[in-house]
Amino acid sequence: MTIPFSLYAGRESGLHPVHPLTRLTIAGFVLIAALLIPWTLGTYALFAGLLLPLAAWRRVAGLLLRAVFRFVFPFALSLFLIQGLFWTGGTPVVSLGPLSLKAEGLAFAAAMSGRILLIVSSFLLLAMTTRPDALMLALVQKGLPDQIAYIVLTTMQIVPRFQAKANTILDAQRSRGLETEGSLLRRIRGLLPLAIPLVLGSIVDIEERAIALEARAFSRQGEKTSLVDLPDSTFQRAFRWMLLGLTVALTVARLVSVLR
Amino acid sequence: MISVHNLSYKYPGYSRLVLNDISLEVQRGEFVGIVGPNGAGKSSLCYALAGFIPHFYCGSLKGTVEVAGKIIADTTLGELAGSVGMVVQNPFNQITGARFTVLEEVAFGLENLGIPRDQIVPRVEETLALVGLQGFEERSPFALSGGQQQRLAIASVIAMRPDVLILDEPTSQLDPVGTRDVFAALHSLTQTGMTTVVLVEHKLEWIASFATRVIAMVDAKILADGNPLEVLVDPHIQEVGVGATRYTQAARLAQRRGLIPQDRALPVTLKDTQRFFEEPSHD
Amino acid sequence: MIDGLSIAVEDIRFTYPGGVEAIQGVTLSVSPGEAVAIVGENGAGKTTLVRQFNGLLKPTSGRVLVGEWDTREHSVATLARRVGYAFQNPDEQLFERTVRAEVAFGPKNLGFSSEDILASVHEALERVGLADAADQHPYDLPLSQRRLLALAATLAMQTPIVILDEPTTGQDAPSVARIGGIVDSLRQEGRTVITITHDLDFCAEHFPRVMVMASGRVLVDGPAREVLAQSDTLAEAEVDPPQLVRLARSLKLTNMPLTPEEFVTAWQRSRGE
Numbered sequence: 141m142t143i144p145f146s147l148y149a150g151r152e153s154g155l156h157p158v159h160p161l162t163r164l165t166i167a168g169f170v171l172i173a174a175l176l177i178p179w180t181l182g183t184y185a186l187f188a189g190l191l192l193p194l195a196a197w198r199r200v201a202g203l204l205l206r207a208v209f210r211f212v213f214p215f216a217l218s219l220f221l222i223q224g225l226f227w228t229g230g231t232p233v234v235s236l237g238p239l240s241l242k243a244e245g246l247a248f249a250a251a252m253s254g255r256i257l258l259i260v261s262s263f264l265l266l267a268m269t270t271r272p273d274a275l276m277l278a279l280v281q282k283g284l285p286d287q288i289a290y291i292v293l294t295t296m297q298i299v300p301r302f303q304a305k306a307n308t309i310l311d312a313q314r315s316r317g318l319e320t321e322g323s324l325l326r327r328i329r330g331l332l333p334l335a336i337p338l339v340l341g342s343i344v345d346i347e348e349r350a351i352a353l354e355a356r357a358f359s360r361q362g363e364k365t366s367l368v369d370l371p372d373s374t375f376q377r378a379f380r381w382m383l384l385g386l387t388v389a390l391t392v393a394r395l396v397s398v399l400r
Numbered sequence: 401m402i403s404v405h406n407l408s409y410k411y412p413g414y415s416r417l418v419l420n421d422i423s424l425e426v427q428r429g430e431f432v433g434i435v436g437p438n439g440a441g442k443s444s445l446c447y448a449l450a451g452f453i454p455h456f457y458c459g460s461l462k463g464t465v466e467v468a469g470k471i472i473a474d475t476t477l478g479e480l481a482g483s484v485g486m487v488v489q490n491p492f493n494q495i496t497g498a499r500f501t502v503l504e505e506v507a508f509g510l511e512n513l514g515i516p517r518d519q520i521v522p523r524v525e526e527t528l529a530l531v532g533l534q535g536f537e538e539r540s541p542f543a544l545s546g547g548q549q550q551r552l553a554i555a556s557v558i559a560m561r562p563d564v565l566i567l568d569e570p571t572s573q574l575d576p577v578g579t580r581d582v583f584a585a586l587h588s589l590t591q592t593g594m595t596t597v598v599l600v601e602h603k604l605e606w607i608a609s610f611a612t613r614v615i616a617m618v619d620a621k622i623l624a625d626g627n628p629l630e631v632l633v634d635p636h637i638q639e640v641g642v643g644a645t646r647y648t649q650a651a652r653l654a655q656r657r658g659l660i661p662q663d664r665a666l667p668v669t670l671k672d673t674q675r676f677f678e679e680p681s682h683d
Numbered sequence: 684m685i686d687g688l689s690i691a692v693e694d695i696r697f698t699y700p701g702g703v704e705a706i707q708g709v710t711l712s713v714s715p716g717e718a719v720a721i722v723g724e725n726g727a728g729k730t731t732l733v734r735q736f737n738g739l740l741k742p743t744s745g746r747v748l749v750g751e752w753d754t755r756e757h758s759v760a761t762l763a764r765r766v767g768y769a770f771q772n773p774d775e776q777l778f779e780r781t782v783r784a785e786v787a788f789g790p791k792n793l794g795f796s797s798e799d800i801l802a803s804v805h806e807a808l809e810r811v812g813l814a815d816a817a818d819q820h821p822y823d824l825p826l827s828q829r830r831l832l833a834l835a836a837t838l839a840m841q842t843p844i845v846i847l848d849e850p851t852t853g854q855d856a857p858s859v860a861r862i863g864g865i866v867d868s869l870r871q872e873g874r875t876v877i878t879i880t881h882d883l884d885f886c887a888e889h890f891p892r893v894m895v896m897a898s899g900r901v902l903v904d905g906p907a908r909e910v911l912a913q914s915d916t917l918a919e920a921e922v923d924p925p926q927l928v929r930l931a932r933s934l935k936l937t938n939m940p941l942t943p944e945e946f947v948t949a950w951q952r953s954r955g956e
């Protein structure tokens with residue numbers, strides 16, 4: 141099974157032992173920590189000591205590292221070069237003719253990179269290990285309105301449905317002799333007549349989909365059930381409260397130190 | 401189970417009546433086939449029975465519709481959902497997009513009805529088997545052939561076990577055996593006496609074999625209502641665009657050629673027709 | 684008469700991106716001017732197969748030749764000069780603002796002169812019976828007419844090969860008869876017609892050649908009268924023989940009638956003996 145617009149890697153065998161809200165809380169905690177931890181080394185430690193082991197446990201460590209390499213590494217590299225080279229003042233560490241890398245610039249780049257690494261990888265880890273519908277279900281069980289969950293879930297599908305729709309219209313046009321392959325100009329020309337049917341077609345689609353939803357009792361009032369079971373435990377609930385407390389503590393500590 | 405009194409309807413912005421003074425009573429456990437040419441108003445009647453008219457399509461509505469003890473005009477679609485199920489005509493737009501797999505798509509309606517979790521999967525599996533979709537549980541609903549999507553749409557509604565099932569050309573994309581299986585499955589649902597089926601179809605052979613009653617619609621009106629074996633051989637009904645099975649065509653031709661007595665009733669199904677041709681003619 | 688083109692399919696396989704192998708080794712050829720019906724269970728691979736003929740899908744292995752063109756070496760738009768394809772879902776095919784523009788879209792792209800465009804749009808709309816609806820918006824037509832419109836849009840391209848994916852779906856008896864008439868007239872013009880259908884009675888009456896598909900393969904391919912009599916093979920593909928074949932069999936006739944006339948004649952003869 142593939143879920144459009146989701147990074148869910150589908151490596152779970154059987155039930156995931158960790159409740160989606162616990163995973164969401166961990167991701168939230170790491171995100172806040174990334175923004176607040178004042179020590180550069182701390183961010184890297186959190187990545188290596190918490191996120192990587194979690195990823196390895198859920199068997200997505202390779203996937204996570206690859207994604208980090210693709211998205212975070214190029215960014216970090218340019219950060220090191222730009223900040224290192226163009227830091228005004230500062231102590232040169234390495235010099236190459238007129239150019240020199242400054243220690244302060246490098247330290248700044250390291251701190252920034254650490255934060256970005258944490259933010260990106262906590263999100264990636266959550267996305268890779270959590271089915272969006274499971275997360276939505278967990279939130280609905282905690283009181284999020286059904287309609288909002290549906291909107292989030294279908295929105296995730298709208299873009300790929302839109303793409304699929306655009307492709308079918310392209311197919312229809314090519315089948316009737318419109319050249320859409322080849323040069324960029326041709327492709328753009330092919331896209332123009334596509335805009336109207338895409339929107340119009342989608343309106344009709346939406347109407348019929350609304351009927352389909354109604355036919356499945358979507359707007360029924362009253363208790364609903366769900367196919368998937370999301371096992372929770374007192375331990376997990378306690379853990380979530382603890383992380384929440386830690387996050388608050390971290391924020392307060394940071395505020396105090398900034399104010400002083 | 402269904403009671404329609406002097407129902408007339410126009411779609412918003414149109415001046416033409418698409419349902420013109422329709423009255424109709426259907427008892428619990430009946431299997432009613434609706435036939436008629438394109439544009440006769442069959443789908444519109446289905447919408448009116450399922451509440452999509454007037455709750456989804458506004459327009460001007462006269463008369464009353466009562467289904468499963470509920471006055472349609474006074475009941476929300478949400479309240480109707482458990483008692484009236486409808487499979488709409490176009491199979492390509494019946495996937496809700498709320499779920500990611502075939503199994504979850506069928507389960508979606510059951511979740512909304514609040515069916516306990518441990519009953520959902522068995523029910524879904526049973527219904528998927530009924531429409532020949534076992535083995536497709538984990539497939540994305542969008543990665544199915546046309547006929548498979550239509551089977552999924554039928555399963556999603558049948559699984560909810562409504563008291564009244566309304567199906568608008570549900571077998572249009574199905575292979576012949578699949579079509580026969582769906583008719584047989586609907587027939588056995590009505591045999592329990594719990595479910596009432598109203599089904600629009602062009603496939604007269606299966607209407608004649610399984611429906612207990614047929615309604616022929618033409619031009620927004622009910623032209624005939626009665627036993628399928630009588631209504632479907634009526635030349636007048638056939639000529640307004642309902643058509644005739646090849647069996648009836650062959651039998652009529654044989655009569656026209658003087659090979660079979662004129663007073664022998666025309667057949668509609670295979671069995672009838674076999675009898676029609678086997679019966680000795682005393683001429 | 685249109686100069687014919689043959690189609691040659693050489694041991695093709697096709698796998699969808701999700702990993703479903705929808706065509707599992709198909710070899711066949713269609714001569715110019717033939718009318719072929721493809722029947723078979725849902726999910727057999729019929730649509731997947733015909734989409735290879737106009738290049739919308741390219742075989743994962745093997746090759747498809749339309750005339751001397753290998754479909755992998757030509758764009759779909761180029762192939763559209765040779766192959767017209769009416770989709771199974773008409774809503775995937777319609778995108779213009781008026782019925783007339785929809786039908787004119789193909790001829791325009793193929794470089795018809797403006798008189799030829801007018802003429803072929805007119806002719807195609809007349810053929811499907813939508814001439815009165817020319818100025819309407821395609822989405823304002825009911826589904827059954829949208830399907831006829833998609834058919835008209837394909838016919839207007841005047842291609843030597845015409846592919847129809849379930850054209851009679853959801854049509855009433857008069858429209859099915861009309862579509863049958865269109866198939867017959869295409870044959871008379873010498874154009875190749877390949878039609879997917881689940882309506883075996885329609886198939887028996889208009890197609891001299893029938894191909895039965897199941898699980899990504901062609902189970903049997905030959906003259907309608909022979910193929911439609913093979914009830915075991917048909918059953919394997921979830922297909923019932925046409926009504927008249929079933930009737931003939933239940934009456935123990937030896938002939939395989941394809942039309943009511945043939946049936947009555949065969950029955951009369953069997954009685955005479």
Ligand SMILES: Nc1ncnc2c1ncn2[C@@H]1O[C@H](COP(=O)(O)OP(=O)(O)OP(=O)(O)O)[C@@H](O)[C@H]1O
Pocket residue numbers: 542543544545546547548573575699700701703704705723724725726727728729730731732771
């Ligand atoms: N977009 C897709 N992605 C993945 N698999 C697909 C897709 N479309 C079809 N399939 C699968 O490929 C197989 C062949 O499908 P195809 O649409 O060719 O069937 P068909 O013979 O035309 O059936 P039908 O009579 O229902 O239209 C089926 O198993 C189907 O589930």
Ligand SMILES: Nc1ncnc2c1ncn2[C@@H]1O[C@H](COP(=O)(O)OP(=O)(O)O)[C@@H](O)[C@H]1O
Pocket residue numbers: 411414418436437438439440441442443444445457824825
């Ligand atoms: N949503 C709609 N808006 C306006 N007119 C419609 C709509 N749906 C159907 N109609 C019109 O109502 C009439 C009856 O259509 P329909 O109920 O779909 O007939 P059938 O199902 O018998 O083919 C047709 O003239 C059709 O064009």
Ligand SMILES: [Mg+2]
Pocket residue numbers: 442443444489568
């Ligand atoms: Mg209809």
Ligand SMILES: [Mg+2]
Pocket residue numbers: 545546547729730731771
């Ligand atoms: Mg198909």
